[in-house]
Amino acid sequence: MKTMTCRQLGGACDLELQADTFEEMEEKSKKHGMEMFQKGDEAHLNAMRKMKDLMKTPEDMQAWFNSKREEFNALSED
DSSP: OEEEETGGGTOSSOOEEEESSHHHHHHHHHHHHHHHHHHTOHHHHHHHHHHHHHTSSHHHHHHHHHHHHHHHHHSOOO
16 A cells, blocks of 8 residues: 555645555546545646646656656555
8 A cells, every 4th residue: 555645646735545556546536636626626726727737748648647657656555
């Protein structure tokens, strides 16, 4: 099990998410992001806008995901 914060994953808060795989972490991050979007949380909405700007092309999106996957893989187990 590894832990990353919403902020580490491009979000806007220090909520800790735990997962065994990067794919699981990605799903938890998406779920949290959707919850914050539905609540209209301005900090998270701003973070989402920044993410959208970073991911203008499929290559940019893949590079970002690869960097987060590497960050996840480098973490030690909790």
